[in-house]
Amino acid sequence: MNKEKLNIKVKPLGILDLLAFKKLIPARKKNISNASPAIIEAIPPVNTLAERLHPKHQYLIIEDIINETPSAKTFRVVPDMESGTGELAQFRPGQYLSFAFKINGATVKRPYSISSTPQEALEGYYDITVKKGEGGFVTSYIWDNWHTGTKIVSGGPEGHFYYNNLRDSKKLIGIAGGCGITPFRSIAKSIVEGSIDAELTLFYGCNKKDDLIFYNEFNELEKNSKGRFKVVYVLAEEDIEGFEQGFITSDLISRHTDIENSSFFICGPQGLYNFISKELSNLRIVRKLIRREVFGEIKDIGKYAGFPDEVSEKTFNVKVHMGDSFTTIPAMPKESLLVAMERAGLCPPASCRSGSCGVCRSLLIDGNVFIPEDVDGRRHADIQFGYIHPCSTFPTGDIEMIVPRES
Amino acid sequence: MVTSNYQKEFDAVVIGAGNGGLTAAATLAGKGMKTLLLEQHNLPGGFATSFVRGRFEFEPSLHEISDFGPPEDKGNVRQLLEDKIGLDLQWIRVPEAYRLIIPNEKGGRLDVVMPFGKEEYLSKMEEYVPGSRHSVTEFIRLCEEVVNAFSYLAESKGNADKNVLTDKYSNFLKTAPYSLQEVLDALKIPYLAQKILTAYWCYIGLGTNRMNFTIFAAMFYRYITRAAYIPKYRSHGYTVALDKKIRELGGEIQYNTKVEKILVDDGKVVGIETTRGDRIKTNYIVSNASPHLVYNQLIYPKNEVPEIALKTCNARKVGFSAFVVYLGLNKSPEELGINEYSYFVYSTPDTNDIYKQFNKLERPTGQATVCLNNSIPDCSPEGTSIVYLTTLYSGDSWSNVESKDYFKLKNKIAEEMIDEFEKAVGINIRDSIEEIEVATPATFANYTGAFNGSVYGYEPVAWDSVLPRMMCMNDEKYIKGLEFAGGFAFRCHGYSSSLQSGETAALLTYRDYMEVKNNEQRKIEHQS
Numbered sequence: 001m002n003k004e005k006l007n008i009k010v011k012p013l014g015i016l017d018l019l020a021f022k023k024l025i026p027a028r029k030k031n032i033s034n035a036s037p038a039i040i041e042a043i044p045p046v047n048t049l050a051e052r053l054h055p056k057h058q059y060l061i062i063e064d065i066i067n068e069t070p071s072a073k074t075f076r077v078v079p080d081m082e083s084g085t086g087e088l089a090q091f092r093p094g095q096y097l098s099f100a101f102k103i104n105g106a107t108v109k110r111p112y113s114i115s116s117t118p119q120e121a122l123e124g125y126y127d128i129t130v131k132k133g134e135g136g137f138v139t140s141y142i143w144d145n146w147h148t149g150t151k152i153v154s155g156g157p158e159g160h161f162y163y164n165n166l167r168d169s170k171k172l173i174g175i176a177g178g179c180g181i182t183p184f185r186s187i188a189k190s191i192v193e194g195s196i197d198a199e200l201t202l203f204y205g206c207n208k209k210d211d212l213i214f215y216n217e218f219n220e221l222e223k224n225s226k227g228r229f230k231v232v233y234v235l236a237e238e239d240i241e242g243f244e245q246g247f248i249t250s251d252l253i254s255r256h257t258d259i260e261n262s263s264f265f266i267c268g269p270q271g272l273y274n275f276i277s278k279e280l281s282n283l284r285i286v287r288k289l290i291r292r293e294v295f296g297e298i299k300d301i302g303k304y305a306g307f308p309d310e311v312s313e314k315t316f317n318v319k320v321h322m323g324d325s326f327t328t329i330p331a332m333p334k335e336s337l338l339v340a341m342e343r344a345g346l347c348p349p350a351s352c353r354s355g356s357c358g359v360c361r362s363l364l365i366d367g368n369v370f371i372p373e374d375v376d377g378r379r380h381a382d383i384q385f386g387y388i389h390p391c392s393t394f395p396t397g398d399i400e401m402i403v404p405r406e407s
Numbered sequence: 408m409v410t411s412n413y414q415k416e417f418d419a420v421v422i423g424a425g426n427g428g429l430t431a432a433a434t435l436a437g438k439g440m441k442t443l444l445l446e447q448h449n450l451p452g453g454f455a456t457s458f459v460r461g462r463f464e465f466e467p468s469l470h471e472i473s474d475f476g477p478p479e480d481k482g483n484v485r486q487l488l489e490d491k492i493g494l495d496l497q498w499i500r501v502p503e504a505y506r507l508i509i510p511n512e513k514g515g516r517l518d519v520v521m522p523f524g525k526e527e528y529l530s531k532m533e534e535y536v537p538g539s540r541h542s543v544t545e546f547i548r549l550c551e552e553v554v555n556a557f558s559y560l561a562e563s564k565g566n567a568d569k570n571v572l573t574d575k576y577s578n579f580l581k582t583a584p585y586s587l588q589e590v591l592d593a594l595k596i597p598y599l600a601q602k603i604l605t606a607y608w609c610y611i612g613l614g615t616n617r618m619n620f621t622i623f624a625a626m627f628y629r630y631i632t633r634a635a636y637i638p639k640y641r642s643h644g645y646t647v648a649l650d651k652k653i654r655e656l657g658g659e660i661q662y663n664t665k666v667e668k669i670l671v672d673d674g675k676v677v678g679i680e681t682t683r684g685d686r687i688k689t690n691y692i693v694s695n696a697s698p699h700l701v702y703n704q705l706i707y708p709k710n711e712v713p714e715i716a717l718k719t720c721n722a723r724k725v726g727f728s729a730f731v732v733y734l735g736l737n738k739s740p741e742e743l744g745i746n747e748y749s750y751f752v753y754s755t756p757d758t759n760d761i762y763k764q765f766n767k768l769e770r771p772t773g774q775a776t777v778c779l780n781n782s783i784p785d786c787s788p789e790g791t792s793i794v795y796l797t798t799l800y801s802g803d804s805w806s807n808v809e810s811k812d813y814f815k816l817k818n819k820i821a822e823e824m825i826d827e828f829e830k831a832v833g834i835n836i837r838d839s840i841e842e843i844e845v846a847t848p849a850t851f852a853n854y855t856g857a858f859n860g861s862v863y864g865y866e867p868v869a870w871d872s873v874l875p876r877m878m879c880m881n882d883e884k885y886i887k888g889l890e891f892a893g894g895f896a897f898r899c900h901g902y903s904s905s906l907q908s909g910e911t912a913a914l915l916t917y918r919d920y921m922e923v924k925n926n927e928q929r930k931i932e933h934q935s
Contacts, residue, residue, distance in 0.1 A: 006548050008578040010585050010593040017581035018573075024584050025878055028870045035722035037714045040703040045806035046728065046860035050852035052810045090810045122811055160460065166818055166825070167840045287462075288737050288841035323661065324415075349449065349663060358459075361449055379457050379464055381644040385651060404449050405683070407663035 052089060054156045056407065058097070059083035062150045063125065068213045072179065073143075074115060074129045080151055088121040091157030093186035093196065094265070094293070097128065098155045098351045103141050108342045109350045110138050111296070113183040113267075114157065115214075117190050129213060131179035158351060161267065161293040163187065163196055168263040169289065174202035175248055175276055177268025181213050183293065184267065188218065192225045199227075201257040203248045205234040205272065232256050248272075250279040259283060267293035270300075294354030301334055301394050304372050308333075311396050316367075319400040320346060331399065333370070337362075337390035341403065348390065349406045355392030360403075364388050367399035413678060413688035417443040417659075419916055420679050420687060422666045422705075423695030425453025425855065426902060427892030429649040430909030431693040431916075433492045436658035438917045443687065444658060445679075447665035452646035453695070453855045453893075454862060455902065460842040463735035463787050465795065467846065468862060469642045470610070470749060470777050471501045471635030473626055474903040482633045484903045487910055494648050497639035499782050504528065504630060506747040507606040508831045512599075512756050519603055520747060523634040532600055539600040546594055546604065550628035552578050553621050560877060579621065583874050587623045588615040605758060606751045609775055610901060612727045612799055612863050614759030619872035622899055629903070637782055665856070666696070668707035669889070676888030680707070691888045691920055693912045697895035699725060699858040706886070716885040723871055726863025726900060727765055727799040728848035732821040734794045735787065735842030740780050743792065744834040748781040750774075752831040768805060770823045771798035794836065796824045802859030805848045817845045864894035873899055890916050 010017050043051070059080035066074040079085040096111040116127035132139045146152065161183060163172065174184050181204055190196040206212050218231045234244040234252065244252055253259060264285065266276055273292055280290060298304075302312055311333050318331045318340060331340035338360055341348045351359040355375035364386045375392040376383075390403070421432040424446035432444040450456055454468040475498065476482035481489070488494045501523075509517040519535050522528060525547060533540045556579035560567050572580060582590050587608070591601045605615050607627060638644045653660060668680040669692060678688045694701050702716045736743060753773045755761050761773040779786045779793040787793050798820075808816060825837050848860030865871055876883075876897035884890075894900030896908035 006545065006552065006578050008545075008549055008581055008590075008593065010582060010589050014577075014581055017584070018577075020584035021580045024870060024875050028875045028879060031870055032715070032719050032722045035718040035720075037717050038721065039709070039712065039717055040699070040720075044802060044859035046802040046848045047852045047856070047858070049805065049808055049810065049813070050849040050860070053813060053849055054853045090813060092814055118811070164818070164843055166822055166837065167843045286737060288839075356459075359449065377459055379459060379641070379643050379647075381457070381640040381647045384640070384644075385647050387647070404662040405664070407447070407449065407665070 052087070055085070055089050056155065057085075058089060058154045058156065059085040060126070060152050060154060062146055062148055062152065065146070065148060068129060069211060071133060071211070072129060072131045072213045074127050075146055076125050076127050077152065078125050083151065088124065088126055089156050090118055090121060092162035093117060093190045094162035094183040095157040095159045096183070097126070097157060100153055101138055101141060103137065105345050106343050107345060107347045108138060109353070111158070111352060113186070113293070115182040115185040117186050117193065117195070119190075119193060119195060129179070129182045129185070131213070155351065158357065159293070161265065161291065163198055163265075165197065167288070168198070168291070169261050170198045171258065171262040172198050172200040173253065173257060173259070173262045173264050174200055175205075175264065175266045175268070175272070176202065177205045177272035179213070180268030180272065180293065184265075185214050185217070187265070188221055188229050191228055192221050200229050202229070202231045203234055203253060203256070204231060205236065205248050205268070207235065207237045209233070209235060209238055209240055209243065230256070247275065248279070250283050253279075259285070262289065264290045266291070268295070270295045270298065294352050294356050296353050297336055297339070297391065298372060298375060301370070301372070304370075307370055307394075308396050316395045317398045318395060321400075321402045322346060322348070323405045331395045333394055333396055335394070337369070337388070337393050337395060337399065337401070340395070341390065346403075347406050348403050350391055353391045355389050358389060360390045361387055362390050362404070363402040365400040365402060367395065367401075368397040369399065370394045370396050413686045415685075416688040417441050418689065418920065419443070419691040419693065420445065420689045421693045421695065422669075422679070423447075423453065423893070424451040424646070424650070424660070425695045425893050426455050426646075426905035427894070427896060427909035427912065428453070428693065428695030429646060429653070430487065430492065430906050431695070431892045431913040432653045432658050432660070432909075433649055433656065434910050434913035435693070435916065436653050436656035437492065438913070440917065440920060442653070442658040443689075444653060444660045445664045445666055445681065446660070446662050447856055448854060449662045450643070451650045451660075452642055454851070455642035455646050457641035457643035458844070460733075460844055461735060462791070463793055463842050464641055465733045465735075465793060465844065466637075466641045466779060467731070467733075468729065469637060469902055470775060470797070471630075471637055472902045473635055474629040474633060475636040476633040480633070482629065484906055485636075487907060488645065491910070492649070492652055494645060494652060496645055496648055498636045499639055501635040501637060501748050501782050503747060503749070504635075505606050505749045505751055507603060507751045507753075509602060509753045509756050510831055511754065512602065517599065517602060521603065521606070523631060525632055528631050532603060535603065536597050536600040539597050542594050542596045543600055543604065546591070546596060547628065547631070549578055549582065549590070549594070550624040552576060553582070553624040554628045557625055557873070560874075582620050582624075583872070584869050585620050586616055586869065587618045587620045590620040591615065602756070608758050609751065609761075609773055609799065611867060611899070612762075612765070613866050613868065614757075614762035616759045617762070617866070617868050619867050619869045621874060622867045622872050625873070626901070639783060666705065669694075669701065669705045671706050671708075671711035671886055674711065674887055676886060691916045693890050693892050693909070693916055695893040695909070696856070697725075697858050697861075697864065697893070698891060699895070700856070701889070701891075711886070713885045719883060719885075723865040725802070725858055725861050726866050726894075728802045728805070728851055728860035729846070729862045730771070730798050730800055730820060730848065731846045732796045732824050733842075733844045733846070734796075734836065734840055736792045736794060736836060736839040737790070737841040738792065738839045739790050740778050740792045743836055743839065744832070745778045745781065745792065745794065748778055750776040750828070750832070752776065752828060754827055754831075765799045766801045766804055768800065768808070771820065771827065774798045774824055774827060776828055791841070796828055798824060800848055802848050802861055805860070808849075813847075813849070817847055821845045862894070862900075864896070864900040867899050873897065888919070
């Protein structure tokens with residue numbers, strides 16, 4: 001490269017450039033001294049939008065309770081203006097809210113899908129449909145303590161179980177088991193309303209006809225859907241005319257709809273997911289066309305390959321550093337570290353309870369754990385650096401860990 | 408003001424664990440100061456993080472780090488992270504500088520792939536624009552002088568010798584007051600060569616007419632001569648390593664902890680208060696939160712906010728926010744026909760027009776798109792790829808977005824960007840989308856609390872570029888014990904600037920801390 005001395009002139013005379021340089025700082029001082037001294041008190045618009053979309057807390061009041069079946073209720077909740085919630089956050093049909101509970105000294109959180117539509121949220125309410133028995137002692141608590149007028153608190157809408165027109169086929173096949181039906185009510189209503197431009201064939205599996213939640217409502221929706229929504233009920237324990245009997249098999253699905261190029265949306269207990277996965281693998285469906293809702297905590301960890309049976313009946317000590325406090329709590333290998341902390345009355349952050357959202361992310365300082373691969377939603381570097389998601393992590397020895405305080 | 412009932416005391420508190428906050432905390436702790444790092448999110452990194460969807464782990468904001476260099480010729484950022492802080496991580500060299508596509512360029516489509524390396528870059532440029540070699544060579548030499556001048560200024564710590572500057576760096580002084588466009592024209596660089604040279608403009612986010620020349624020069628020169636690097640395991644890979652290092656050095660980190668107040672008494676930092684009510688005593692704060700947030704919202708009591716500090720904020724313009732479409736694709740880059748790592752696609756030829764367009768909520772006219780697998784082949788499972796498409800928006804252009812329209816708007820813009828990319832490159836990617844996530848200005852605001860969702864700091868126009876900021880650093884230190892790190896600090900935005908800004912802020916803090924300590928020591932000795 002030519003190494004003779006550079007002599008750049010931006011203006012015709014180099015001397016003018018040096019003059020311009022000398023003026024640089026005075027120009028800065030002048031710009032500053034001429035600026036407004038006003039303080040910006042208002043929260044900037046984008047931060048306000050973020051807060052409306054992702055509120056940390058939504059303060060709600062139960063306005064109405066609808067008995068769907070003998071074991072399922074829909075709680076209609078509205079904003080609790082007095083506590084500071086003026087409007088309900090918008091969401092995408094299929095998303096959930098996480099609720100916090102204090103039960104017998106334990107603090108727990110549970111995610112519940114929103115069963116109403118975004119349009120209804122604009123009108124001022126969310127529906128949360130809960131089936132008793134599923135989700136353990138929390139649903140009993142809800143049964144006994146959630147009444148009309150009860151004030152409850154949730155987080156903002158979360159989760160990735162929703163239709164996306166850029167990714168999914170316009171032909172949707174929904175597969176629901178038990179209370180896994182709740183997000184499909186939101187999706188089906190949005191399709192019929194026209195806010196989602198897609199078609200849905202929903203396979204809804206239950207033991208008995210009386211267990212079917214939204215039975216009349218779905219039939220009504222189907223009638224009004226101009227062919228865009230179809231529901232197929234599949235009863236495991238009853239053989240009734242007009243209902244399919246047995247399980248949601250690939251054969252059964254193909255009999256009712258065109259599997260080719262459809263997007264599958266699956267929500268239900270872990271057993272349903274395991275069953276359907278096998279059925280779909282027979283059909284060689286590409287991964288992009290199968291989406292499933294997270295199914296909450298693993299309940300049968302003992303059955304997982306690789307789980308060390310020899311420790312399963314033991315109790316371990318878990319040292320938890322949280323903020324400035326330090327506590328030692330007991331933990332059992334068949335329950336997640338999150339449950340152990342909640343049982344002990346600590347308030348660890350938590351949301352999806354399925355290993356995926358990372359809200360409970362904590363640093364394992366010492367000890368051995370078991371993390372099933374299918375619920376290991378950790379980042380690469382977190383695995384290398386010893387981080388865990390306590391909701392999907394099971395102790396197999398004494399543990400020491402750092403857990404962030406709840407935000 | 409209440410100065411008692413503090414729960415704890417620290418020599419220094421760092422607000423925010425973004426790039427600048429992390430290197431600041433690591434440097435302070437490394438100097439032996441008792442350091443507390445507070446972060447409102449549950450992860451380190453701010454924008455420098457990662458997230459998982461399905462079988463993909465995405466890189467949220469980084470495209471490539473400049474001034475990093477290979478192990479045998481370390482740039483400042485590699486020196487900082489490896490030699491000074493002591494990280495030992497895997498970094499991957501990005502294969503090419505960029506592919507630039509301007510479909511509607513005057514005289515027809517411009518589509519070039521530019522390599523790293525001074526000679527390689529010049530030769531390729533001559534191939535695309537015959538007759539450009541001489542003027543582009545001069546441009547690169549000028550950029551080199553700018554980089555050397557900045558190094559000299561940094562070494563001289565505010566006591567630069569005027570004679571040295573005028574003797575050795577006169578071209579730097581002469582170009583410092585001008586825009587990039589003015590210098591390109593002064594050097595008589597051919598039009599198309601100008602277009603190719605300025606492709607990186609969107610990393611700074613100002614059109615060539617308003618962007619100060621020297622800031623572009625420094626960035627451009629470092630990329631071309633030292634190439635660009637990315638971390639093997641996304642930005643989370645090195646930010647989580649910085650977290651570990653800070654703890655090893657004795658620093659304390661609290662996540663999910665948002666600072667609500669910076670307590671100031673008589674113009675001096677005396678402590679902080681968090682939203683959960685912790686009160687912590689400290690005389691030194693390094694803020695990774697911007698001056699806009701600090702002076703408008705955090706300083707307490709309000710009468711401690713100097714009027715001149717507010718004027719300084721209001722005189723400057725907060726830079727752009729971003730809009731990013733993250734795609735996990737179920738085909739390999741080869742199957743899709745994506746051959747490069749880094750694409751700049753500008754559907755409007757003039758950077759100044761694109762800049763204007765970024766201030767409106769309209770179809771994006773410029774994007775920087777990355778295919779991560781073309782640097783890190785195994786960043787996603789075999790037969791898949793990660794592609795992310797980035798454009799810029801001013802926060803203000805999103806001010807009238809209603810939350811009820813938000814999701815539709817997101818997907819509309821995302822589709823327009825995918826469309827633009829597909830058309831420019833002549834391929835189809837939308838049929839292979841297995842995972843998609845879209846981040847908007849509101850997403851960035853949500854995760855980091857950044858002022859109006861900005862991902863860039865103040866716009867570096869001539870009077871507010873790095874040099875005038877450096878020269879006014881002492882004059883513009885408005886609160887004793889308070890330094891700034893991150894994209895809003897004096898080095899301007901970008902990963903390498905932000906990382907280095909933390910170190911600078913920490914060293915300035917340490918200098919003040921030691922000065923006070925030594926004075927106290929002297930007093931004690933004098934009294935005895």
